[in-house]
Amino acid sequence: MSLHGVGLSLGSTEMLDPRHLAELRRLVERYQPWVVSEHCCWGAAGGLHSNNLLPLPRTRDALDVLCAHVGQTQDALGRTIALENVSTYLEFEHAEFTEPEFLNELARRSGCHLLLDINNLYINSVNHGFDPLDYLAGIRADVIVEYHLAGYENRGHTLIDTHGAPVSEPVWALYAETLQRIGLRPTLIEWDTDVPELSVLLAEMKRAEQTIKALS
Amino acid sequence: MKDPGNVPSLAELQRRMIDTIYGSAPDAVLLNSIRTRHDLTPALLLAIYRNGTRAILMQALRISYSVIERLVGAEFFTVVATAYLDGTPSRRGNLEPYGADFGSFLDRYDPMAGLPYLGDVARLEWLVSQRQRAPVVKSLDREQLATIPHDAFAELQLALTPRAALFESHYPVFRIWQENRDRSREPVLISLEEGPDRLLIVAGDEVVVHTLSEAEYAFYASCGRGEALAEAFDAALSQDSNCDLVRVLSRALRMQALSFGTAAS
Numbered sequence: 240m241s242l243h244g245v246g247l248s249l250g251s252t253e254m255l256d257p258r259h260l261a262e263l264r265r266l267v268e269r270y271q272p273w274v275v276s277e278h279c280c281w282g283a284a285g286g287l288h289s290n291n292l293l294p295l296p297r298t299r300d301a302l303d304v305l306c307a308h309v310g311q312t313q314d315a316l317g318r319t320i321a322l323e324n325v326s327t328y329l330e331f332e333h334a335e336f337t338e339p340e341f342l343n344e345l346a347r348r349s350g351c352h353l354l355l356d357i358n359n360l361y362i363n364s365v366n367h368g369f370d371p372l373d374y375l376a377g378i379r380a381d382v383i384v385e386y387h388l389a390g391y392e393n394r395g396h397t398l399i400d401t402h403g404a405p406v407s408e409p410v411w412a413l414y415a416e417t418l419q420r421i422g423l424r425p426t427l428i429e430w431d432t433d434v435p436e437l438s439v440l441l442a443e444m445k446r447a448e449q450t451i452k453a454l455s
Numbered sequence: 456m457k458d459p460g461n462v463p464s465l466a467e468l469q470r471r472m473i474d475t476i477y478g479s480a481p482d483a484v485l486l487n488s489i490r491t492r493h494d495l496t497p498a499l500l501l502a503i504y505r506n507g508t509r510a511i512l513m514q515a516l517r518i519s520y521s522v523i524e525r526l527v528g529a530e531f532f533t534v535v536a537t538a539y540l541d542g543t544p545s546r547r548g549n550l551e552p553y554g555a556d557f558g559s560f561l562d563r564y565d566p567m568a569g570l571p572y573l574g575d576v577a578r579l580e581w582l583v584s585q586r587q588r589a590p591v592v593k594s595l596d597r598e599q600l601a602t603i604p605h606d607a608f609a610e611l612q613l614a615l616t617p618r619a620a621l622f623e624s625h626y627p628v629f630r631i632w633q634e635n636r637d638r639s640r641e642p643v644l645i646s647l648e649e650g651p652d653r654l655l656i657v658a659g660d661e662v663v664v665h666t667l668s669e670a671e672y673a674f675y676a677s678c679g680r681g682e683a684l685a686e687a688f689d690a691a692l693s694q695d696s697n698c699d700l701v702r703v704l705s706r707a708l709r710m711q712a713l714s715f716g717t718a719a720s
Contacts, residue, residue: 247548256547262549283548287473288546289508290545290550291507293469293472300464330490331488332462332487332489
């Protein structure tokens, strides 16, 4: 079992919600999951929560905040957590790092692991116009503990991460590339809106297994 | 690259962005800090996040208030929920508490003035979902009750378990809720004259809503106020002097609604 959070808002400049952290700790103690993961993003400011995965400007300041909060979370839970790359629909002018640089530095400073969402990587490569293979070449493979796959919606100008569609062909291809370049990791297929018949989900799982088998 | 002199601090950027997500027009500092992508302006890119948050909060309301949605129809529910979320930003990373006061909002929402029972139906839906999430504690049983010395019985303090709740309405909310929980059920005509309702909600493996007599309701309300068993019985008798107290207590045990109160535990 793995626990995957969306609400800690690790990249917010505000202090972490102690109630949320305490609830998460109780859950972790109760279920003893294999991995606890959250997102490399922020979601709250001024006491308001977006309940959304908002993009961080990849600056030194943002890295400091994120590292402090990841450290606080790991101390509270008494274990290492994994941080996931999120889909983003905008970028900031004053970014100081590429995303692989930012995540590598986060892992080095906080000791956290990384969760590589290959759908998010593909979405961002299309939305922001970069080569996902350069990203794979730049990110530290040794700290990646899990992969995610999911479906997106193409709105013409932007790919939106929806978790409500089959994994797309380019994402399957990028998954195969990732397995070759980074190696085999436990893989979760996320599908939590417009959930289809079980047979459709099982077919997606089979496709992932076939992609892994094709490697050997 | 835009003018680097206008780079906001991280805290400032986040505050401006969350304000935009909750409806304020984005200001120049925020817009200038966002990279234009293809022909998409920063304002349009921010709108993707604004719409995303609204969709998430709307979905949370739909999940919590599926009976209300069936009663008013999906289209009107969207209108009502939009009006609610315009004035009710989320205050926690955990979405579970979002929508807690939706019933009170419906009471005040003018276009629904002709449907005065909706607020109570919403409060009942909320109570049902909240009881399911409450901690599980062992409810009082006959064996435990038998351990109480006879002379301590009158002073015994009982309380509703965290997974039980009382609810009272002028309207027949139990039938309205029951008939509309399942979307595939044919609509039925319910007269508002069938009310009032006095209900006890108990979450076990599933949530059961029990209808109570006036005397039973008074008994549980007294327990809920922390009063001793003798007072709770008096409260029941004050509503119905012929009330069978043994039956009231036996039913409470069967419904697994009570536990020892603070003084007895």
